[in-house]
Amino acid sequence: MHELSMADAMVKTILDVAEKNKAEEIIEVTIEIGKLTMLNPEQLRFLLDVLSEDTLLQGSKIIINEIPVEIKCNSCDFKGSTDLDDSDHYLAIVVCPQCGERDLEVTAGRECNVQKIKIEKSDEEEEK
Numbered sequence: 538m539h540e541l542s543m544a545d546a547m548v549k550t551i552l553d554v555a556e557k558n559k560a561e562e563i564i565e566v567t568i569e570i571g572k573l574t575m576l577n578p579e580q581l582r583f584l585l586d587v588l589s590e591d592t593l594l595q596g597s598k599i600i601i602n603e604i605p606v607e608i609k610c611n612s613c614d615f616k617g618s619t620d621l622d623d624s625d626h627y628l629a630i631v632v633c634p635q636c637g638e639r640d641l642e643v644t645a646g647r648e649c650n651v652q653k654i655k656i657e658k659s660d661e662e663e664e665k
């Protein structure tokens with residue numbers, strides 16, 4: 538499952554950062570998910586919950602930011618956001634909303650990152 542491997546990688550990243558920063562507690566984690574990743578945010582959240590059991594991440598607040606798809610069209614110079622055809626969740630075909638061409642660059646929407654981790658240390662609080 539797509540979401541499971543992503544969630545697994547994210548939990549590892551978060552715990553790794555927390556450990557390196559000697560976190561005692563993870564308060565808040567912000568994750569950004571591009572629409573083009575086809576990840577289901579609700580499913581991702583559920584899996585993060587399951588995977589964080591018995592770790593520092595258990596009970597932390599998880600914020601998921603969905604990033605809309607943005608393109609730059611090579612045919613008509615259109616720049617901006619475009620909607621995906623939601624009918625097929627496993628094959629994302631992005632076309633220019635202005636001219637309908639597929640000759641374009643995707644400038645946003647592929648993100649799948651841990652954006653921010655807020656931790657609690659024994660002596661100070663730090664935002665990363």
Ligand SMILES: [Zn+2]
Nearest residue numbers: 610613633636
């Ligand atoms: Zn175009």
